[in-house]
Amino acid sequence: MTMKKIVLFLIFGLLMAGGIRAQQTQYLVFDFIKVEDDQIFDYIEFKDLMEKVYRQALTDGKIQGWDFWSLQSGADQEAFQYIMITYYNDPVNMMNGLDESAMMDYTKIAYPHLNDAQVANLFQNALDIKDTPMRLYMKEIVGTSDDFQMKPGVLASFDLMKAREGMFEAYEQAEMEVFRPIHQNKIEQGMMGHWSFLRTALPLGSQAKSTHLTMNMYKDYMQFFNSQEYEDMNQSVAQQKAVNEGLNSRDQKWVYLATLENVVR
Incomplete structure (x- = not known):
């Protein structure tokens, strides 16, 4: 292959890669989360743990990203105080989401010192302190x-x-x-x-x-x-x-x- 052909091939490859990236569509799940005032500190600990869990899900290719936002102002501040966004690369993954079993598996990876009973207890406590009054699939x-x-x-x-x-x-x-x-x-x-x-x-x-x-x-x-x-x-x-x-x-x-x-x- 001549040098000219090699250069043309590389340029074509870069253009194709750029085109593929441009065509990739993101799918986002917005969870609007409410936590009772007396459980705010418990939930802060939980969402910090969730960052480690979602990082494992990202490494495993199950998600494209994850954000946790604290609401500063809005029409429904009494209904919820946080917004959690999970990013996916296709609508099927978005709708399937991460079930509790997968979340527990990722927790075990992120926290290898926790046994099965401790992981199960952690998730039950989380379910007890939060509510999701609204979810949007975008x-x-x-x-x-x-x-x-x-x-x-x-x-x-x-x-x-x-x-x-x-x-x-x-x-x-x-x-x-x-x-x-x-x-x-x-x-x-x-x-x-x-x-x-x-x-x-x-x-x-x-x-x-x-x-x-x-x-x-x-x-x-x-x-x-x-x-x-x-x-x-x-x-x-x-x-x-x-x-x-x-x-x-x-x-x-x-x-x-x-x-x-x-x-x-």
Whole structure:
């Protein structure tokens, strides 16, 4: 094989690899968790243990990542205080999730000094102190191009949206073609870390509370507040019209501001 052919082959391989990565779709499970006030410290110990367990699941290829967020503000703070997100690479894995048996096996690996009875007792105690009043199964539709680093202390705004009746496709088009470039511009100006747009993965009826969700990531409060003050002074009349039409195509149901406490990648 000539040197020219080798170079062309390598370039083709890189392009194919990039294309495969670009086509990979993430599936996310959002667990909104409530813990009674007198059991908060017990649950903090449990979620730290869960980080080690989910790290074992990541090593085993069962998940793509795991986040644990502490809610700072939102409509339902009395209903839950934490948001746990588990990332999968396909919808089947997402729906199957990690059953209790698998979780216990990973716990044994992460904590080899615990016997079977101790592991079982640990999980029973966890079930006794937490409740999951809401769970969302989501599929990522599009995201920004960035190198944002997920680490404890970063902020996120989780915005639950509901597309207006008859405007489902129009709303998705607005997020992808109108709002994504705005968020990308914020990122390039250092006013934001990452943005992604997600659709509920399960079939929904007209009575569903939400149909979509946007995740807005910030490295700290300074970046978050600067982002709120952002205004594109160069926006044309046509662009402003597109923004207004996009806003009118959906109802912003809830906004939750949260801080990342634990992360597995």
